[in-house]
Amino acid sequence: MKRRFYPSIVFIFFFSLTGCIANNPYSKSEKFKNIFYTTFNEPPKHLDPARSYSSNEYDILGQVYEPPLQYHYLKVPYELIPLAAERVPQPVYLDKNGEKLPQDVSPERVRRAIYEIRIKKGIMYQNHPAFAKNEGSLIYHNLKKQDVRAIKGISDFPIQGTRELTSDDFICQIKRLADPTIQSPILPILEKYILGLKEYADALKKDFEEKRGNTPDYKKYPLPGVEKVDDYTFRIILRQKYPQFVYWLAMPFFSPMPEEAVSFYRQGVLEEKNITIDRLPVGTGPFRMERYLPQREIVLVKNENFHGETYPEEGEPGDKEKGLLNDSGKNLPFMEMLVFKLEKEDIPRWGKFLQGYYDTSGITSDSFDQAISLSAEGRAAVTDRMKEKGISLITSVRPSTYYMGFNMLDNVVGGYTEDKRKLRRAISIALDSEEYIEIFNNGRGIPAMGPLPPGTFGHLEGSEGINPFVYNWDKTKDRPVRKSIEEAKELLREAGYPGGRDKDGHPLVITFDNPWTGADAVQMINWYIKRLKLLGIQIENRTTDYNRFQEKMLKGNFQFFAWGWNADYPDPENFFFLLAGPAGKVRYQGENAANYENPEFDRLFRMMENMDNTPERLALIKKMTGILRDDSPWVWGFHPVAFTLAHRWIYNLKPNPMVNNGVKYIRLDPEKRASMREDWNSPVVWPVFVLLAVVFAASIPAVISLGKKMGLTGR
Numbered sequence: 001m002k003r004r005f006y007p008s009i010v011f012i013f014f015f016s017l018t019g020c021i022a023n024n025p026y027s028k029s030e031k032f033k034n035i036f037y038t039t040f041n042e043p044p045k046h047l048d049p050a051r052s053y054s055s056n057e058y059d060i061l062g063q064v065y066e067p068p069l070q071y072h073y074l075k076v077p078y079e080l081i082p083l084a085a086e087r088v089p090q091p092v093y094l095d096k097n098g099e100k101l102p103q104d105v106s107p108e109r110v111r112r113a114i115y116e117i118r119i120k121k122g123i124m125y126q127n128h129p130a131f132a133k134n135e136g137s138l139i140y141h142n143l144k145k146q147d148v149r150a151i152k153g154i155s156d157f158p159i160q161g162t163r164e165l166t167s168d169d170f171i172c173q174i175k176r177l178a179d180p181t182i183q184s185p186i187l188p189i190l191e192k193y194i195l196g197l198k199e200y201a202d203a204l205k206k207d208f209e210e211k212r213g214n215t216p217d218y219k220k221y222p223l224p225g226v227e228k229v230d231d232y233t234f235r236i237i238l239r240q241k242y243p244q245f246v247y248w249l250a251m252p253f254f255s256p257m258p259e260e261a262v263s264f265y266r267q268g269v270l271e272e273k274n275i276t277i278d279r280l281p282v283g284t285g286p287f288r289m290e291r292y293l294p295q296r297e298i299v300l301v302k303n304e305n306f307h308g309e310t311y312p313e314e315g316e317p318g319d320k321e322k323g324l325l326n327d328s329g330k331n332l333p334f335m336e337m338l339v340f341k342l343e344k345e346d347i348p349r350w351g352k353f354l355q356g357y358y359d360t361s362g363i364t365s366d367s368f369d370q371a372i373s374l375s376a377e378g379r380a381a382v383t384d385r386m387k388e389k390g391i392s393l394i395t396s397v398r399p400s401t402y403y404m405g406f407n408m409l410d411n412v413v414g415g416y417t418e419d420k421r422k423l424r425r426a427i428s429i430a431l432d433s434e435e436y437i438e439i440f441n442n443g444r445g446i447p448a449m450g451p452l453p454p455g456t457f458g459h460l461e462g463s464e465g466i467n468p469f470v471y472n473w474d475k476t477k478d479r480p481v482r483k484s485i486e487e488a489k490e491l492l493r494e495a496g497y498p499g500g501r502d503k504d505g506h507p508l509v510i511t512f513d514n515p516w517t518g519a520d521a522v523q524m525i526n527w528y529i530k531r532l533k534l535l536g537i538q539i540e541n542r543t544t545d546y547n548r549f550q551e552k553m554l555k556g557n558f559q560f561f562a563w564g565w566n567a568d569y570p571d572p573e574n575f576f577f578l579l580a581g582p583a584g585k586v587r588y589q590g591e592n593a594a595n596y597e598n599p600e601f602d603r604l605f606r607m608m609e610n611m612d613n614t615p616e617r618l619a620l621i622k623k624m625t626g627i628l629r630d631d632s633p634w635v636w637g638f639h640p641v642a643f644t645l646a647h648r649w650i651y652n653l654k655p656n657p658m659v660n661n662g663v664k665y666i667r668l669d670p671e672k673r674a675s676m677r678e679d680w681n682s683p684v685v686w687p688v689f690v691l692l693a694v695v696f697a698a699s700i701p702a703v704i705s706l707g708k709k710m711g712l713t714g715r
Helices: 008-021 055-064 167-176 197-210 259-265 346-354 365-371 384-388 418-430 433-440 485-494 521-533 546-555 573-579 599-608 615-631 670-680 686-710
Strands: 035-040 069-071 080-082 092-094 112-118 226-230 233-238 287-293 297-302 337-342 372-374 380-382 392-397 400-406 445-447 471-474 479-482 509-514 538-543 560-566 634-646
Touching: 055 287, 055 297, 055 337, 167 226, 167 233, 167 259, 346 365, 365 372, 380 392, 418 485, 418 521, 418 615, 418 634, 433 445, 433 521, 433 634, 509 521, 509 546, 521 538, 573 599, 573 615, 599 615
Parallel strands: 035 337, 509 538, 509 560
Antiparallel strands: 069 080, 092 112, 112 233, 226 233, 287 297, 297 337, 372 380, 392 634, 400 560, 400 634, 445 634, 471 479
């Protein structure tokens, strides 16, 4: 009898190889689902809306929590619209006698500003064990260790509950901002405005210290600046006129927080398991936390109890033509799930985006040339390779200003005499923002003419908006043109430093402090050295880590520095305060890092800061901007432009830097995505067959020999 040997190992080897080639990181069950895939590059530190103050954290919080207001998704200049509130509240102003004042009243007459906020009825919280009840009593608010032995997360609790949003939840959250155990970063700001908040915070702190660490009792002390009217209405009372306060109502700090969630998460047995409100938020938004693995992925799923919202029915001119209004009136959100994957390295993230495994992407310096081509006029477009893949580019100017500043307390670069102004203007001309943007930002920026970025009231375009000390207006080209190096040299000569040397012939040496430790740091510093060398000025670089850099700024131990500011809200006050005298970094530990102090600017700032956006306010802003340009405490730098790439299966994408809850507006075509992923990532199997042939040929003698020894072959 003849027996045969079947080399099964070869087939096992074959299938293992072909299996390795299929590199889709997602399960087959997700293939045709409305799931948005994106990334984060570092784990969020705080997801408690009373503590969080970082954009990467807002990417999560904005999907879960709903403060009273939000920004219109499609409009710039930025426009506030209702979210949890029924309408954008209009303040009622009262004088010292309690008499009502008109809306355009001057700030000095106002003694109280009352914001009455009416919230929408029928808004329900996500399902959560904090609300779970049995015969009217909360189930999980007196947990013991044995109760949570098998609990790893919120979904492990067998019973979940919900309830309707009420005004008490907003009041609870405002009180939490004063809790010493939370240390909210905005408490020092709000204490200046909300009536009695400072006294309330002091009382909670004393209560906490007397209890030796036990949780302070929010209800034990009065807070006159917050009043409950009814279950759907509450008031916030300010000590003065502060029109910018409505912007705060769109930030996560003013999101509702149910007392049930506060008491649930305060249980020590849960805190020991790291089950806290700082990691596992509970809200009324379109999504809820499903899985929180900060070293791997964060997953949000559609909130089954979401009250509903519809896509905007109007936008900016051109939005309709771009298809951004095709979904007008449709129910939100469009996504079933949001998956955030941790990607610490740029190159792997970029590769997965090109494979279709991430739906959108930013652009790093390493991938810029591969993704973007620039025309002779500097217009950006995607490369032919990106066009072939159906990838589109969306750009948006961020409400930020990156600047270089002088220490106005320094004897060399500071001061307010004309020679000092001319020195700073000469340096401002030499530090060519256009060149910097081109070299280090791949053209992604707009040269700044002052502190206010586009989209902010008071920012002016065209010839009216240029800085005349640094630019000339070219009528032929209809654009600003930077003054020449020769003009800068003449200013330097008039400042007392001809050729970059003082009256004794000594070279002018300026120290440059910065916290730059990244890959481009050396090149950036060398650029500064090269640009000022054109004037004969020498730079002494002093790079340190960020903590040491901040310490130097606080002590005033510097001459020249680089920094930036991202808007908390799109109002000129949020930028001009960076140069207000009472906010000086050295004298008052404020945000005025240049330690600039001009009495006339400060007088106008006090008039302007709490005004409504009127022609009178605009006139003040123009005067203030003129003073700053004249004194030149900053080299104005640039406003960054964000580049976002999106695959062709993504719709309704219009990045708005003030909108942190924008994912609910995005729609995708999962069938198109699945088809294109397969086209781009089809297994290439011919190398496997070649390898198999080689392996098979090489194994024949060994197989025959083994067969003889085992008696598997015969005649």
